[in-house]
Amino acid sequence: MNNSSITITPLFSGSSGNAILLSSGNTNILVDAGMSCKKIVEALNIVKMNPYDLSAVMITHDHSDHISGLDVFTRKFAIPIYATLKTWRGIHAVEKKPHSPDLDNEIIPDEKVQIGDFVITAFDTPHDANGSCGYRFDTDGCSAAIATDIGMMTPVVFDHLRGCTGILLEANYDEDMLWNGEYPYYLKKRIAGENGHLCNDDCARTAVTLCKNGTRHFILGHLSKENNLPQVAERTFLRAMEDEKLVRDRDFTLRVAKRYEPTEPLLLEVML
Ligand SMILES: [Zn+2]
Numbered sequence: 001m002n003n004s005s006i007t008i009t010p011l012f013s014g015s016s017g018n019a020i021l022l023s024s025g026n027t028n029i030l031v032d033a034g035m036s037c038k039k040i041v042e043a044l045n046i047v048k049m050n051p052y053d054l055s056a057v058m059i060t061h062d063h064s065d066h067i068s069g070l071d072v073f074t075r076k077f078a079i080p081i082y083a084t085l086k087t088w089r090g091i092h093a094v095e096k097k098p099h100s101p102d103l104d105n106e107i108i109p110d111e112k113v114q115i116g117d118f119v120i121t122a123f124d125t126p127h128d129a130n131g132s133c134g135y136r137f138d139t140d141g142c143s144a145a146i147a148t149d150i151g152m153m154t155p156v157v158f159d160h161l162r163g164c165t166g167i168l169l170e171a172n173y174d175e176d177m178l179w180n181g182e183y184p185y186y187l188k189k190r191i192a193g194e195n196g197h198l199c200n201d202d203c204a205r206t207a208v209t210l211c212k213n214g215t216r217h218f219i220l221g222h223l224s225k226e227n228n229l230p231q232v233a234e235r236t237f238l239r240a241m242e243d244e245k246l247v248r249d250r251d252f253t254l255r256v257a258k259r260y261e262p263t264e265p266l267l268l269e270v271m272l
C-alpha cells in the first residue's frame with residue numbers, strides 16, 4: 001500500500017507577511033516569501049526544514065507581504081522561483097540586486113507544472129496586483145490549494161479549489177469591523193472591492209460548498225490585523241457550517257493560520 005500525503009504548514013499568514021510550506025515528504029515547496037529572509041529561515045528551522053531542501057518557491061503576486069524576503073532569500077539559497085510573467089515584472093522592479101536568471105521560471109495559469117511529487121496548477125485570482133494567482137498542488141490521490149488575496153470568489157478560483165483535500169483559504173476581514181473601523185474610506189472600498197480581499201462571510205459560504213464537494217480540511221489565512229480576529233473568523237465559519245448541519249471534526253477540520261509564527265502542520269493523507 002502506498003501512502004500519499006501533503007503537509008501544509010503556514011509559517012506566516014496575514015497582511016503583515018505570508019509564507020506557506022507544502023511538503024509531500026520528498027518534495028518541499030514554499031508559497032510566497034513575504035517576511036525577511038532571516039525570519040523565514042528561523043521559521044523553517046522551527047518546523048525542521050532546511051532551506052536547501054526546498055525544490056521551489058512559488059509566488060502568488062508582487063505585493064510586499066508576499067515577496068519582501070524573496071530578494072535576499074533567492075540570492076542566499078539559489079532556489080528556483082515560479083511566478084506569472086506579470087508578477088515577474090513586479091519582482092524585478094523592486095529587487096535590490098539581481099539574482100541568477102537561471103532561477104526564474106514563468107508559470108502560466110491553468111498549465112500544469114510537475115515539480116518533484118507535485119503537479120502544480122496556478123489559477124487567476126481577482127486582486128489588485130498584475131498577474132496574481134493562487135496554486136493547487138496535486139499528488140497521487142491528495143490535493144491542496146492556497147487561495148488568498150482574492151477580491152471575490154470567481155468560478156475560476158472555485159473550480160480549482162473544488163475537490164481539494166485541504167485548502168488554505170483567505171478570511172481577510174469581518175464586514176462590521178471593516179466598515180466601523182479606522183481605515184479611510186478609500187481603503188475600505190479597496191479591501192471590500194472585487195479586486196481586494198475575501199471577507200469572513202464569503203470565505204465561510206465558499207467553504208460550505210467546498211465541504212459538500214468533498215474538502216475536509218480548512219485553514220483560514222491572511223487575516224487582517226485591524227479588521228478581523230481569529231475568533232471572529234472562526235465563529236463566522238462555524239456558524240455557516242452549522243447552518244448546513246456540517247459538524248466540526250466529523251465533516252471537516254478547521255484551524256486559523258497564525259500571523260507571526262508557524263501554525264501546527266496540517267497533514268492531508270490518502271491511503272492508496
Ligand atoms: Zn495582495
Ligand SMILES: [Zn+2]
Nearest residue numbers: 015063065149
Ligand atoms: Zn497579501
